[in-house]
Amino acid sequence: MEFDPTRPKWVQIADVIRKRIESGEYPTHYLLSEVLIEQEFGVARGTVRKVTAALRDEGLIVTTHGMGSFVAKQEQ
Secondary structure, eight states: OOOOTTSOHHHHHHHHHHHHHHHTSSOTTOEEOHHHHHHHHTOOHHHHHHHHHHHHHTTSEEEETTTEEEEOOOOO
């Protein structure tokens, strides 16, 4: 992915993942692996944590301690 230097990387990554959730590419209960996000986008764990925090605040994902972050059931 080519990042826009005028926007924070975590915002751009959150936009991509949000679109994947909305399109159904990432269905309900899909595990969002921090390691895979790090690898796909070439960013540090701290950046990934900002992404998951933002998506959690929006209600798009839920995080269970010791299990990971999963796509939440979306309201129609």
